[in-house]
Amino acid sequence: MHDPFVIALPDINNHAPANLETVFSIGNGHFGIRASDPLSHSATGGTIVNGFFETAPITYGESAYGYAKNHQTIINLPDLRAVTVTDEAGAAFTTQKLVSQELDLHTGLLTTEMILATLDGKRLHLQLTEAIGQTNQNVAALQYTFTPLSFSGKITVTKKLAFYQAAVTDDDPRKARAVQSLQIDDMAVDQGQAIQITTASTHLRVQMALSVPETTTLDLTQNQATEFFVGAEVGPVGNADGDYPTLVLPPDLGTVAEDGQQYWQQVWAQGxxxxxxxxxxxxxxxxxxxxxxxxxxxxxxxxxxxxxxxxxxxxxxxxxxxxxxxxxxxxxxxxxxxxxxxxxxxxxxxxxxxxxxxxxxxxxxxxxxxxxxxxxxxxxxxxxxxxxxxxxxxxxxxxxxxxxxxxxxxxxxxxxxxxxxxxxxxxxxxxxxxxxxxxxxxxxxxxxxxxxxxxxxxxxxxxxxxxxxxxxxxxxxxxxxxxxxxxxxxxxxxxxxxxxxxxxxxxxxxxxxxxxxxxxxxxxxxxxxxxxxxxxxxxxxxxxxxxxxxxxxxxxxxxxxxxxxxxxxxxxxxxxxxxxxxxxxxxxxxxxxxxxxxxxxxxxxxxxxxxxxxxxxxxxxxxxxxxxxxxxxxxxxxxxxxxxxxxxxxxxxxxxxxxxxxxxxxxxxxxxxxxxxxxxxxxxxxxxxxxxxxxxxxxxxxxxxxxxxxxxxxxxxx
The missing domain is CATH 1.50.10.10 (Glycosyltransferase)
Structure with missing residues (x-):
């Protein structure tokens, strides 16, 4: 226990889902990914882009000259980890047990293992390995490995850039307000899927893309581990009316993981x-x-x-x-x-x-x-x-x-x-x-x-x-x-x-x-x-x-x-x-x-x-x-x-x-x-x-x- 360069579940006091999302989050200064349960569609999970925000007028009961005029609120974007998994009959797998979660501080790799189950007792083992680009700060790679435990057949994996935000009702001034004034547009792409998120007041935009279509069928009849790779792109924050660079998805997990490992080697060598x-x-x-x-x-x-x-x-x-x-x-x-x-x-x-x-x-x-x-x-x-x-x-x-x-x-x-x-x-x-x-x-x-x-x-x-x-x-x-x-x-x-x-x-x-x-x-x-x-x-x-x-x-x-x-x-x-x-x-x-x-x-x-x-x-x-x-x-x-x-x-x-x-x-x-x-x-x-x-x-x-x-x-x- 307490490996100096690995954070694991036994090292964490509070295993509440939102707390684990924070502790195991990974980032690169441009964006971060909260470590949500990928099957829960968590309202607190998501992708956070540094400097991508919306404004809304501050309402004062009694205002005065010089008061701040607008809230500025960072936006929680679609969760890159989220998936839906169903069997051939449409029965959904949910997380039965979080087996392990480890963040390797030497490499930046986050690995999550869990047991998935349907209501009628079918079970899968899922390992999710996640890396985020450090030199190329616009990319992430997620590899889902499904292994049948008490199941044989095909599964459908649904992977979609979707919002699961919930309204914030807490009066704690340290919490963020919910943002409702977003325009979300699907984009036509040759591969996978992409969306553009545009803010109404600040006139900013971010594009996000995944390398896979919304649904993919995987054959688990051979009782072997089956990999499902997802390349992700989170573009820069740009003006709504300006030019925007073409998104380039990463080819595989290894490319992004190697980039991250080299970056962290430099960090530890210098400090x-x-x-x-x-x-x-x-x-x-x-x-x-x-x-x-x-x-x-x-x-x-x-x-x-x-x-x-x-x-x-x-x-x-x-x-x-x-x-x-x-x-x-x-x-x-x-x-x-x-x-x-x-x-x-x-x-x-x-x-x-x-x-x-x-x-x-x-x-x-x-x-x-x-x-x-x-x-x-x-x-x-x-x-x-x-x-x-x-x-x-x-x-x-x-x-x-x-x-x-x-x-x-x-x-x-x-x-x-x-x-x-x-x-x-x-x-x-x-x-x-x-x-x-x-x-x-x-x-x-x-x-x-x-x-x-x-x-x-x-x-x-x-x-x-x-x-x-x-x-x-x-x-x-x-x-x-x-x-x-x-x-x-x-x-x-x-x-x-x-x-x-x-x-x-x-x-x-x-x-x-x-x-x-x-x-x-x-x-x-x-x-x-x-x-x-x-x-x-x-x-x-x-x-x-x-x-x-x-x-x-x-x-x-x-x-x-x-x-x-x-x-x-x-x-x-x-x-x-x-x-x-x-x-x-x-x-x-x-x-x-x-x-x-x-x-x-x-x-x-x-x-x-x-x-x-x-x-x-x-x-x-x-x-x-x-x-x-x-x-x-x-x-x-x-x-x-x-x-x-x-x-x-x-x-x-x-x-x-x-x-x-x-x-x-x-x-x-x-x-x-x-x-x-x-x-x-x-x-x-x-x-x-x-x-x-x-x-x-x-x-x-x-x-x-x-x-x-x-x-x-x-x-x-x-």
Whole structure:
């Protein structure tokens, strides 16, 4: 049990069909296939295409100027796994037993075995082997192998591109709405079948094709295994009125499987993480890395939604999760994909500029809190648009990408403009005021990462991130000057000086009583949430209490001030950091899946090994154990990235700037060894640590100056 590179049914806590559909889903960044029971015609099964969405007007009881106008909802397309199987008399076979299901993380192959039966006792064994293209991201291959058990005769296999959607009646705001405004057209093809799905409002289309006709007869009279191969094509997202490429179906399972295997070999060669001494956690982190790579948009026009391509939860929207929890993994292991994720933000910069104007900010850009097409889709602005920190989050991601790669070409073409426009937003959005007799700069009526504390003044995280955003402008201007290049976006000397003055004077709230950074100006004036009186079944709080009740208490959904401490570790002395950790941990519910990874990484840095390990255990296998109770809606992608952060930046203490890379050994007691690969400034590195020391090897690239466990070293290439 717990093969580090194979996920099987015994590894999963919750065997409810919708949960298994999510956990065993496979994808390639363009589309994903949920692992439905192929004979059940599941309403929650289906094919999810990254960036294929429909809009519908948001209905407000009382609307106001500047509210988000339209829902944006990703569409669950026909289930590529679904089949109907009948005998010669028309009796239907249904699933009698799910025998096994295995996802091979080395190859990307998903294998499902089940027993099928009719009401009168005829039985078949079905093995479904499934692969999805990684180089050619438009194809999938499914091979059904039928073996008679107590049956001899012919069967009819019906395979059709059909919708089995059900209306969503749940009030949970994390679930997706049903989409009813689709036009579905059959297409004339020489082989098999094809359909075109067109959206009424967004005027987008996707074509899907299968290599087989709707019905096929198979002869099972010889009592032998009989294969039924289906090649599938899921075309790109295109404009309804534009040209569309010709669909090309894969010839066989082997072609698609080999493509996938080569891709995964590269992924593990560039960014594997190996834990010796804890097989369940080793399996968990491998699964998380696998699904991160399966979900990331690679074309510069799509991103990573909150559920990736594993489900339609959160309506397929992109959030700040990408830059803060998932991008770090790609920066240090797959920098080409990291660049494409940031390129998506550049392509929606015009919408961000327009959004800033709507908010009354005359210069700069404000990126949408939740979106697919760049327009704001959050109907609840206190926990949506008010999270202005997304601007600084994106800027932080760009800065980290540049520090790790030195890719000045990207900064020239895309990155610098985003940094400047977000800095301009902060300079125009904020205000000067007097605090303790000193003139300072701050931001009012904002919401930080903690969505249980909304519309406050001077959220510490927001202010610190805005400060960093403003400082980045000067750092990148110097990089252009050092390279002898002109600025790609004009920034006057006065504007640069203004950015520096504002950054130097940004107000960072501090609580004298507790001797810690204050989450915001009013946080410590509020009563602490009555945790002792809150029953376990009332978590998450957002589903059981009015927002205003939550807002008037000290209670955190997730790390907020501590997230700033995590990102800017040198800001706070260790004794103060310990006080902050202790206090904010006491008022945090971890109702957000984004929370535990940060608490784990900080605990590791603070030397609290047992606590760091406990939080990490929750992050590493969150979806395999269904810890949050809603994996059926899709994987928690930010947590998948967070588990990698817990290991690499927590237990391995990795921290970098453009000038230095630091590794500090915080290996958990019950691990024998930790080894991982990463890339830094054109070098491929192997980091290995045990309780006896830390070793860093330069596998490729130039010699490296690095700080290992507090000692500055120079490591030559292998």
């Amino acid at each position: 594997t993480v190996d834990i010796t001494g804890d097989k369940p956690l080793a399996q968990g982190i491998h699964y998380n890395i696998f699904q991160l790579n399966s979900s990331a948009g690679r074309d510069g026009h799509t991103n990573i939604s909150a559920k990736g391509v594993s489900g339609v939860g959160y309506e397929g929207h992109y959030f700040w999760d990408t830059e803060m929890y998932m991008l770090p993994y790609f920066i240090l292991t797959q920098p080409t994909i990291a660049k494409q994720l940031l390129a998506y933000r550049y392509h929606i910069l015009p919408q961000a500029k327009e959004r800033a104007r709507t908010l009354g900010v005359t210069n700069g850009a404000l990126f949408a809190w939740r979106t697919i097409n760049g327009e704001e889709a959050s109907a609840y602005y206190p926990a949506g648009t008010a999270q202005y920190h997304i601007d600084a989050d994106i800027a932080y991601g760009i800065g980290q990408y540049y520090a790790a790669t030195g890719d000045l070409d990207f900064i020239t073409k895309m990155g610098f403009e985003m940094i400047v426009e977000t800095a301009r937003f902060w300079a125009n959005f904020g205000s000067w005021f007097i605090k303790d007799g000193k003139k300072v700069f701050g931001f009012f009526d904002v919401t930080g990462p903690d969505e249980y504390t909304a519309l406050v003044d001077n959220n510490y995280y927001t202010n610190r991130m805005a400060q960093h955003n403003l400082e980045l402008v000067g750092q990148l201007i110097k990089a252009f000057q050092d390279a002898g290049q002109a600025l790609p976006v004009s920034v006057s000397e006065k504007e640069q000086a203004d950015f520096e003055i504002i950054a130097d004077n940004i107000y960072l709230p501090y609580n004298q009583e507790h001797q810690i950074n204050a989450q915001d100006d009013s946080f410590f004036d509020k009563p602490v949430w009555p945790f002792a009186e809150t029953p376990k079944e009332n978590y998450p709080l957002l589903l059981h209490y009015h927002p205003l009740m939550i807002y008037r208490h000290q209670v955190n959904k997730q790390a907020d001030t501590l997230l700033a401490d995590y990102l800017f570790f040198d800001d706070v002395p260790t004794d103060q950091l310990q006080r902050e950790y202790d206090y904010y941990e006491s008022v945090t519910t971890h109702d957000s899946s984004l929370s535990r990874a940060i608490f784990s990484a900080l605990a590791a840095r603070l030397g609290m090994g047992a606590k760091a390990y406990s939080y990490f255990m929750d992050t590493a296998r969150m979806d395999l154990t269904d810890l949050q109770g809603n994996t059926a809606d899709g994987l928690h992608l930010a947590n998948l990235g967070g588990s990698w952060l817990s290991i690499v930046t927590g237990f391995a203490g990795l921290h970098y700037t453009a000038d230095n890379l630091t590794i500090t050994n915080h290996l958990p007691e019950n691990w024998e060894k930790l080894a991982f690969k990463c890339q830094y400034q054109g070098r491929q590195l192997q980091v290995s640590m045990s309780h006896f020391g830390t070793e860093v090897t330069v596998l490729a690239g130039d010699p490296l100056d690095i700080t290992i466990d507090g000692v500055q070293q120079k490591i030559a290439a292998q």
